[in-house]
Amino acid sequence: MEVEFTDTEFMICNAARLLEDNKTIFVGWGVPQVVAILAEKLYTPNIVQVFEFGAIGPQSRTPFLRGTMGGPSNTYRSLQWCSMNLAFSYAQVGYIDYGMLGAAQIDRYGNINSTMIGDDYSRPKVRFPGSGGGNEVASYCWKTIIVMAHEKRRFVERCDFITSPGHKLDGKTREEVGLPAESGPFRVITSKGMFGFDEETKELKLLGVLRGLTVDEVLDDMGIEPLVAENVVELDPPTAQELKTLREEIDPYGLIISKGAKFKVEL
Amino acid sequence: MEDYIEVLQRGKADIHFVHPDEFRKFVRDKKNRGLEDKLMDEKEAVKKYVKDGDYLAYDFSSLTRGPQSLIREIIRQRKKNLWVLAKFTLLETVLLAGAGCVDKIDIGFLGFGPYIARKVQEGAVKVYDYSNGSVTYRLVAGAMGIPFMPARDLLGTDTMKQSGGIVIRDPFSKIPVALFPALNPDVSIIHVQEADIYGNARVYGPTVATLETAMASKRVIISAERIIETIEFREHPNWTTVPYYCVDAVVHAPFGAYPGGTQGYYEMDADHYLKLTSIKTEEEMQEYLEEYVYSVDNHEEFLEKRVGVKRLKELIQNSQILEGYR
Numbered sequence: 001m002e003v004e005f006t007d008t009e010f011m012i013c014n015a016a017r018l019l020e021d022n023k024t025i026f027v028g029w030g031v032p033q034v035v036a037i038l039a040e041k042l043y044t045p046n047i048v049q050v051f052e053f054g055a056i057g058p059q060s061r062t063p064f065l066r067g068t069m070g071g072p073s074n075t076y077r078s079l080q081w082c083s084m085n086l087a088f089s090y091a092q093v094g095y096i097d098y099g100m101l102g103a104a105q106i107d108r109y110g111n112i113n114s115t116m117i118g119d120d121y122s123r124p125k126v127r128f129p130g131s132g133g134g135n136e137v138a139s140y141c142w143k144t145i146i147v148m149a150h151e152k153r154r155f156v157e158r159c160d161f162i163t164s165p166g167h168k169l170d171g172k173t174r175e176e177v178g179l180p181a182e183s184g185p186f187r188v189i190t191s192k193g194m195f196g197f198d199e200e201t202k203e204l205k206l207l208g209v210l211r212g213l214t215v216d217e218v219l220d221d222m223g224i225e226p227l228v229a230e231n232v233v234e235l236d237p238p239t240a241q242e243l244k245t246l247r248e249e250i251d252p253y254g255l256i257i258s259k260g261a262k263f264k265v266e267l
Numbered sequence: 268m269e270d271y272i273e274v275l276q277r278g279k280a281d282i283h284f285v286h287p288d289e290f291r292k293f294v295r296d297k298k299n300r301g302l303e304d305k306l307m308d309e310k311e312a313v314k315k316y317v318k319d320g321d322y323l324a325y326d327f328s329s330l331t332r333g334p335q336s337l338i339r340e341i342i343r344q345r346k347k348n349l350w351v352l353a354k355f356t357l358l359e360t361v362l363l364a365g366a367g368c369v370d371k372i373d374i375g376f377l378g379f380g381p382y383i384a385r386k387v388q389e390g391a392v393k394v395y396d397y398s399n400g401s402v403t404y405r406l407v408a409g410a411m412g413i414p415f416m417p418a419r420d421l422l423g424t425d426t427m428k429q430s431g432g433i434v435i436r437d438p439f440s441k442i443p444v445a446l447f448p449a450l451n452p453d454v455s456i457i458h459v460q461e462a463d464i465y466g467n468a469r470v471y472g473p474t475v476a477t478l479e480t481a482m483a484s485k486r487v488i489i490s491a492e493r494i495i496e497t498i499e500f501r502e503h504p505n506w507t508t509v510p511y512y513c514v515d516a517v518v519h520a521p522f523g524a525y526p527g528g529t530q531g532y533y534e535m536d537a538d539h540y541l542k543l544t545s546i547k548t549e550e551e552m553q554e555y556l557e558e559y560v561y562s563v564d565n566h567e568e569f570l571e572k573r574v575g576v577k578r579l580k581e582l583i584q585n586s587q588i589l590e591g592y593r
Binding site for chain 1: 387389418
């Protein structure tokens with residue numbers, strides 16, 4: 001039997017499996033919102049979602065409304081509504097276990113670019129929206145998970161612009177630049193694999209690849225050579241239950257999950 | 268010297284900065300503590316309190332409880348050379364830049380779509396990058412009457428280099444810490460669910476930085492879905508988000524957040540959003556502005572002729588969740 005799914009569906013399912021129950025997660029806009037809802041429905045019913053505009057612990061309504069950030073379905077049955085100042089302060093003081101973000105570029109140490117492509121800040125080749133709350137999530141949360149499409153051009157030696165911090169910033173550690181100790185990027189979930197960071201060198205390290213892909217196929221699609229774990233695990237494709245929940249309950253119009261290339265994998 | 272505070276890094280950005288004593292004197296001399304009827308329409312409020320060259324802030328966003336009837340009025344009055352705080356923004360910057368109202372943007376989140384990206388790529392708008400958190404902390408400092416706020420974001424990043432922040436070695440912990448300069452906008456525009464004629468205002472739902480923005484700003488225009496009696500505030504003082512003395516003008520603006528939604532009243536108009544976010548060319552932008560802003564005289568005419576009762580009814584119907592909003 002075969003299962004067919006999109007890039008985005010795989011990333012969402014794989015990211016949802018990473019989360020722990022009874023923990024807090026700072027949720028970024030778009031894909032991370034869907035990840036958190038899927039995790040809450042299937043794996044971590046007591047996960048507490050935190051949003052930058054000031055919602056703590058909402059049980060978001062489904063179907064997921066694309067673009068909603070602060071509206072009634074996105075903030076449904078929260079434990080607290082507060083301000084952005086407080087939402088970020090909860091993270092700065094240490095209450096937020098996980099953070100989840102997207103990225104346009106990532107480098108060897110997990111630094112993220114969501115600001116611009118090019119080498120002239122005043123006249124960028126491509127301009128993106130910028131940090132939003134991404135910098136705070138990457139600076140403050142204990143463990144940040146980055147979810148991004150696996151494309152060669154997105155993996156670079158040094159981001160064109162470091163919007164949000166990884167483990168090393170132009171040679172300096174997080175602690176050296178003043179960031180909270182023992183925080184930082186934890187996993188990078190892509191449409192083809194999963195990465196962590198080496199405990200010693202803090203470099204990007206391939207930990208797993210989607211079933212059906214070889215390690216070389218995944219590495220070929222990267223602009224840098226990451227470390228490779230001794231035992232690279234095989235990542236399961238989305239399960240029937242995950243796909244049913246995503247396609248029927250969370251995103252029946254395919255606003256988020258239908259994006260990206262299609263995969264077929266033997267079950 | 269033991270007590271010397273070491274500056275480790277300085278961001279490059281120009282900053283809009285008001286000396287805390289200058290702001291205090293403004294509050295002393297220009298903010299009325301009397302209970303004065305401040306009810307007026309968008310046209311009068313913008314004419315009175317938004318000047319060319321002003322630093323403008325707003326709250327919340329163009330999807331949710333944003334002051335869109337006021338944004339359209341600022342465009343209609345063709346205000347110029349504004350410096351805008353794009354905190355948690357989505358489409359306000361797109362429209363203001365499209366109308367040529369903006370010179371500079373302090374970025375938390377620049378905004379959506381190819382149009383505003385192109386404006387920055389071409390150098391038509393000057394930007395300074397921060398993050399949603401650091402610009403909010405700037406407002407917190409502005410609201411507290413202090414010159415800066417220390418925080419631990421932007422450290423080590425290129426965002427810090429392009430911001431108006433500095434990094435010092437903290438004299439207490441001895442670690443590097445960022446200092447963000449207080450922000451005191453010339454004017455802020457804030458949409459709320461309920462306000463009285465004096466400017467007491469009530470927000471339901473998450474607040475982003477409603478009170479901080481109002482307290483930090485020299486002039487504050489509130490637009491409200493409903494105007495209610497002052498006794499309502501006295502009956503539930505816990506629910507007062509902004510007190511009257513921060514507020515200079517109160518505009519009764521039903522559907523004031525359209526095409527965004529206001530919790531407890533109406534949902535956002537997703538089709539209208541799609542129209543806005545898909546604007547690419549200058550021609551498309553000018554057509555949009557002509558149709559939805561310049562060719563109508565005011566918010567009422569906009570609702571009547573460009574949106575229509577049928578659509579408004581659908582948006583009310585889509586807004587059935589009331590928990591927490593009453």
